[in-house]
Amino acid sequence: MVQTRRRDEGGTGAILVILVVLLLVAQLPRVLGQPGYLGCYEDSKDDRALGGPSWKDVIEQSWEWCIHSCVSYQYMGLEFGNECFCGRNVDYGRHGSRSGCTMACEGNSSETCGGRNRIEVYRGET
Numbered sequence: 001m002v003q004t005r006r007r008d009e010g011g012t013g014a015i016l017v018i019l020v021v022l023l024l025v026a027q028l029p030r031v032l033g034q035p036g037y038l039g040c041y042e043d044s045k046d047d048r049a050l051g052g053p054s055w056k057d058v059i060e061q062s063w064e065w066c067i068h069s070c071v072s073y074q075y076m077g078l079e080f081g082n083e084c085f086c087g088r089n090v091d092y093g094r095h096g097s098r099s100g101c102t103m104a105c106e107g108n109s110s111e112t113c114g115g116r117n118r119i120e121v122y123r124g125e126t
């Protein structure tokens with residue numbers, strides 16, 4: 001009797017663990033930022049991580065706005081809360097991977113938009 005009950009509790013526990021793991025895996029894209037998130041990198045005014053056109057917008061800046069602005073570019077990046085950079089160069093991480101992408105996007109405070117000399121790079125819609 002006691003052993004059977006223990007086994008049942010173990011089974012329920014295992015199912016719960018599996019459910020929790022599945023839930024965590026499903027949350028991963030959100031935790032990493034968005035699908036296509038590549039990371040937080042050092043950027044430099046004199047040698048931009050992403051070499052294409054750039055936009056600055058204190059009203060609209062968000063992940064959605066930047067990816068829309070960089071349509072047909074392989075990569076896009078958010079920096080300093082209100083800057084959006086586009087690029088096709090695969091060496092966007094050449095200044096090094098960094099922490100510090102903690103500034104809120106000025107167009108959507110629930111997203112982060114890089115930081116001072118920190119760019120958050122995403123795979124774009126090509």
Ligand SMILES: *[C@@H]1O[C@H](CO)[C@@H](O)[C@H](O)[C@H]1NC(C)=O
Pocket residue numbers: 062064108110111
């Ligand atoms: C703001 O960002 C969140 C998180 O990425 C997103 O779910 C939401 O749709 C965004 N809101 C707008 C207005 O873009």
